[in-house]
Amino acid sequence: MIIDCHGHYTTAPEPHQLFREAQLEAYRSGKPLPEVPHISDDQIRESVEQNQLRLLRERDADMTVFSPRASAMAHHLGDRTVSEQWTMACNNLIKRVVDLYPDYFIGVCQLPQSPGVSIEHSIAELERTVNELGFVGCNLNPDPSGGHWTSDPLTDRSWYPFFEKMVELDVPAMIHVSGSCNHNFHATGAHYINADTTAFMQFLEGNLFKDFPDLRFIIPHGGGAVPYHWGRYRGLADMLKQPPLAEHVMKNVFFDTCVYHQPGIDLLFKVIDIDNILFGSEMVGAVRGIDPETGQYFDDTKRYVDALNLSTEDHYKVYEGNARRIYPRLNKALEARGK
Amino acid sequence: MIIDCHGHYTTAPEPHQLFREAQLEAYRSGKPLPEVPHISDDQIRESVEQNQLRLLRERDADMTVFSPRASAMAHHLGDRTVSEQWTMACNNLIKRVVDLYPDYFIGVCQLPQSPGVSIEHSIAELERTVNELGFVGCNLNPDPSGGHWTSDPLTDRSWYPFFEKMVELDVPAMIHVSGSCNHNFHATGAHYINADTTAFMQFLEGNLFKDFPDLRFIIPHGGGAVPYHWGRYRGLADMLKQPPLAEHVMKNVFFDTCVYHQPGIDLLFKVIDIDNILFGSEMVGAVRGIDPETGQYFDDTKRYVDALNLSTEDHYKVYEGNARRIYPRLNKALEARGK
Numbered sequence: 081m082i083i084d085c086h087g088h089y090t091t092a093p094e095p096h097q098l099f100r101e102a103q104l105e106a107y108r109s110g111k112p113l114p115e116v117p118h119i120s121d122d123q124i125r126e127s128v129e130q131n132q133l134r135l136l137r138e139r140d141a142d143m144t145v146f147s148p149r150a151s152a153m154a155h156h157l158g159d160r161t162v163s164e165q166w167t168m169a170c171n172n173l174i175k176r177v178v179d180l181y182p183d184y185f186i187g188v189c190q191l192p193q194s195p196g197v198s199i200e201h202s203i204a205e206l207e208r209t210v211n212e213l214g215f216v217g218c219n220l221n222p223d224p225s226g227g228h229w230t231s232d233p234l235t236d237r238s239w240y241p242f243f244e245k246m247v248e249l250d251v252p253a254m255i256h257v258s259g260s261c262n263h264n265f266h267a268t269g270a271h272y273i274n275a276d277t278t279a280f281m282q283f284l285e286g287n288l289f290k291d292f293p294d295l296r297f298i299i300p301h302g303g304g305a306v307p308y309h310w311g312r313y314r315g316l317a318d319m320l321k322q323p324p325l326a327e328h329v330m331k332n333v334f335f336d337t338c339v340y341h342q343p344g345i346d347l348l349f350k351v352i353d354i355d356n357i358l359f360g361s362e363m364v365g366a367v368r369g370i371d372p373e374t375g376q377y378f379d380d381t382k383r384y385v386d387a388l389n390l391s392t393e394d395h396y397k398v399y400e401g402n403a404r405r406i407y408p409r410l411n412k413a414l415e416a417r418g419k
Numbered sequence: 420m421i422i423d424c425h426g427h428y429t430t431a432p433e434p435h436q437l438f439r440e441a442q443l444e445a446y447r448s449g450k451p452l453p454e455v456p457h458i459s460d461d462q463i464r465e466s467v468e469q470n471q472l473r474l475l476r477e478r479d480a481d482m483t484v485f486s487p488r489a490s491a492m493a494h495h496l497g498d499r500t501v502s503e504q505w506t507m508a509c510n511n512l513i514k515r516v517v518d519l520y521p522d523y524f525i526g527v528c529q530l531p532q533s534p535g536v537s538i539e540h541s542i543a544e545l546e547r548t549v550n551e552l553g554f555v556g557c558n559l560n561p562d563p564s565g566g567h568w569t570s571d572p573l574t575d576r577s578w579y580p581f582f583e584k585m586v587e588l589d590v591p592a593m594i595h596v597s598g599s600c601n602h603n604f605h606a607t608g609a610h611y612i613n614a615d616t617t618a619f620m621q622f623l624e625g626n627l628f629k630d631f632p633d634l635r636f637i638i639p640h641g642g643g644a645v646p647y648h649w650g651r652y653r654g655l656a657d658m659l660k661q662p663p664l665a666e667h668v669m670k671n672v673f674f675d676t677c678v679y680h681q682p683g684i685d686l687l688f689k690v691i692d693i694d695n696i697l698f699g700s701e702m703v704g705a706v707r708g709i710d711p712e713t714g715q716y717f718d719d720t721k722r723y724v725d726a727l728n729l730s731t732e733d734h735y736k737v738y739e740g741n742a743r744r745i746y747p748r749l750n751k752a753l754e755a756r757g758k
Contacts (some may be wrong), residue, residue: 222603229566229603264561265567269620269655273644274613281608301651305644306614311680312640315706315717316608341650347686367654378654 082115083403083410084253086300086336086360087144087185092173093123096124100152100166107158113180116169124176129362133184135197135412139361139382144408145403146174147219151267151374155193155225160201164192167205183417186410187215188254190296193224195231199242205241206242216409218228218246220253221277226273227262234279235286243292250408252296252334257281268366278306280333284317286327296406298358302339304386310351320408326353334406337381337398340367342374345372345384354394358402359385385408420758421721422742422749423475425593425639425675425699426483426524428513430470432462435512437504439491446497455508463515470703472523478700478721484742484749485513486527486558490606492597495565499533499540506544514552522756525749526554532563534570538581540734545581546670549588552597555748557585559592559636560700561618566610573618574625582631589747591635591673594618607705615643619672623656623664627683628671635671635745637697641678641687647673673745675699676720676737679706681713684723697741698724 093116099307102114136144148170155163167190174187189209191202209215223229231419232238246253257275258267276299289295299306306313314325322328335352338360339345341360348357348378360381376383385398404411434456441453475483487509494502506529509636513526528548530541548554559581562568571577573594585592596614597606600619604610628634638645645652653664661667674691677699678684687696699720706717715722724737 117717151481170697227568229568229601231603233603260496264570264572264617266620266624266655269623269652270613270617273616273651274609277612277616277644278603278609279607282603284608285605294746302647305616305647308641308644308647308683309678309680309687310710311678311683311710311717312612312706313608314712315679315710318708319706339648339650340654341648341690342687343649343686347647347682350682351680367651367658369654369657371650373535373653378650392665 081143081400082141082180083400084361085298085358085403086140086338086362087132087146088104088149088365089146089177089364090173090364091127092121093127094121095119096169096173103162103166104157113162113165116165119173119176123179128177128181132310133181135363136184137146138292139380141382143183144185145188145216145407146177146185146401148190150219150256151220151259153190153222154218154226155221155258156195156261160194163194165204167192171209171213178214180229186413187213188217188219191217191221193221195225199239203242206245206249206251210251210409214413216407217251217414219256221257222255222275223257224387226258227260227265233282233286235282235288240291245294246383247292252298252406254298254300256300272301272366273304274353276301277306280304280306280313280329283329283333284313284322284370285320288348289329290413296334298334298336298406300336300338300360302337303352304343305333307335307348307351330356334358334402337385338362338379339384340378341371342384342387343381344386345381349388350354354397355402357398359399359405374406376417420481420482420739422448422698422739423700423747424637424697424742425677425701426471426485427488427701427704428485429488430466430518430705431488431512432458432466434458435461435508438508440499442505443496446501452501452504453489455504455739458512460519461640463519467516467520472520475523476701478719480721482522483524483557484527484746485516485524487513487529489558490598492529492558492560493532493565494563494597495600496559499531499536502533503531504542510544510548510554514652517553521649523539525752526552527556527558528554530560532560534564538578542581542584545584545588545590549590551753554701555746555752556590557592558595560596561614562592562596565597566599566604572621572625574621574627580629582634586631586633591637591745593637593639595639604733611640611705612643615640619643619645619652619668621670622668623652623657623661632670635673637673637675639675639677639699639701639747641676641683642674642691646674646687646690669695673697673741673751676724677701677718678720678723680710681726683722684727688727694741696737697745698738704753718737
């Protein structure tokens with residue numbers, strides 16, 4: 081099987097986005113929030129079949145771990161109630177996609193984070209989506225302020241109640257920021273990559289995984305800048321008198337393959353252990369065009385991974401085995417179907 | 420010649436650091452700022468000969484483009500007057516090093532930036548250090564707030580008066596943040612690398628080099644995350660309907676080789692044009708230890724570059740020619756000495 085661990089519903093039907101705009105407008109003008117609109121099965125089918133599902137088939141992949149559009153989470157807009165309503169609408173829509181195409185998609189949830197609001201407030205939605213909707217993980221935003229970085233590092237104890245619930249439910253989190261309201265940071269060109277790098281360095285500095293040996297995080301976009309600067313991070317661990325990265329961080333942290341050119345993928349597989357790499361593409365996402373140098377989509381990361389000519393064992397790990405291990409609920413769902 | 424374009428005076432004599440502490444203490448308690456202490460030639464010699472100069476010789480390099488310690492610029496501490504006094508003290512100390520070892524060091528200045536203070540305020544110190552002290556460039560901090568990113572992107576017109584002066588003086592700037600007072604960002608492990616990535620993306624989004632075709636920036640630490648995600652940035656330029664990076668950004672932006680392992684250097688040279696790469700090590704800097712995998716210093720980047728077995732022409736560009744071109748005042752100083 082080929083499992084893509086990183087897909088967002090970037091093509092959700094228009095009424096969903098119009099609802100969001102109306103919701104934020106109501107919030108701004110102090111009116112009651114609008115009701116979540118009905119979206120038909122046909123609208124969902126149309127939005128997915130022409131996009132993610134078409135590309136999944138064209139690229140010979142089998143399944144996508146699917147979550148709401150990351151850039152639209154926008155935890156910095158509105159307040160806690162607005163974030164909660166929007167989050168539930170987004171997660172319920174993912175559940176609709178999964179129900180229509182259970183062989184192709186499995187759900188990962190957005191969380192109702194909001195700047196200054198305790199992460200404990202997000203526990204209920206994690207439980208609801210995992211226990212009631214059958215989701216297998218969550219996207220955790222390390223910066224709900226949208227580029228102002230006003231919250232505490234992920235190693236701070238204020239995050240612990242949420243991590244305890246993740247461990248209890250046995251679900252991983254992908255660390256994924258949303259849009260940026262800081263005009264210094266382009267969302268997908270700077271904020272995303274910076275957040276990946278920042279989260280890794282927080283884990284390096286802290287000792288989170290001593291307290292949570294079973295906690296698992298996926299750092300997307302190939303781990304931000306980390307593999308390119310792997311020597312720097314190994315050296316910083318040494319200078320900060322931390323254990324080697326292999327035991328200090330890399331038992332709990334995994335990188336996806338959302339790196340949009342061959343030399344980047346080559347580097348990733350050269351420096352990062354095969355057990356820590358999950359296939360991902362983030363299609364249809366940040367970079368949707370065709371690379372004039374190759375004639376192929378930039379985000380067709382399967383081509384780059386295939387070009388590595390991995391051994392059968394490594395091929396299995398990157399495309400399937402690691403995902404089954406890191407998302408045990410995905411594994412159970414597949415096993416229940418005889419896969 | 421082997422020219423290291425990225426060295427900071429990280430080993431400045433103790434009285435210099437004690438002065439800084441006294442200065443900040445005076446600022447906090449509302450007292451007059453202390454006077455800059457006298458530091459003897461012997462103190463300077465000792466601080467340099469056992470560190471940068473020893474390593475320069477051991478590593479068979481000839482010269483370092485030398486600037487004040489980046490993490491100690493700390494533009495976010497004190498106010499404009501504090502920053503100005505500290506900056507002049509730091510730059511004058513660099514001048515002392517250069518005067519003692521003119522064959523080994525040439526100066527690049529720190530700027531008296533301060534959050535909320537116009538960059539125009541830094542023009543006088545740039546002129547002083549270039550025209551009076553013989554410096555050949557400057558370090559420009561894109562985030563004087565120290566990790567809160569409260570200023571405008573580098574493409575904003577508020578920076579233009581300073582860029583006009585850079586062009587007039589024909590000096591480049593290395594884009595280099597300082598310490599972080601945002602507890603999310605470790606200085607050398609997150610803030611530095613994020614700033615590099617952020618600056619590049621600002622240039623990609625904007626059209627600064629249409630207005631300043633002769634402006635030149637060095638993005639240190641191997642360009643942050645950029646070369647690893649080169650496909651992403653090529654794809655983002657396409658999505659944002661900007662020209663290809665080669666003409667839109669890379670006529671004006673250069674990366675150093677401060678990437679502390681072989682696979683990272685291999686990638687840098689694979690994806691970035693040789694005309695855009697300058698040898699740099701940032702020794703004695705962020706990562707001072709010995710890599711247990713190689714038995715060599717992490718920051719001995721010359722070993723990684725030498726291992727590439729570059730052609731004679733490319734070797735010359737990376738180690739000398741590009742630096743002479745990008746820092747014309749360095750070139751003139753060398754030519755005046757018959758080099």
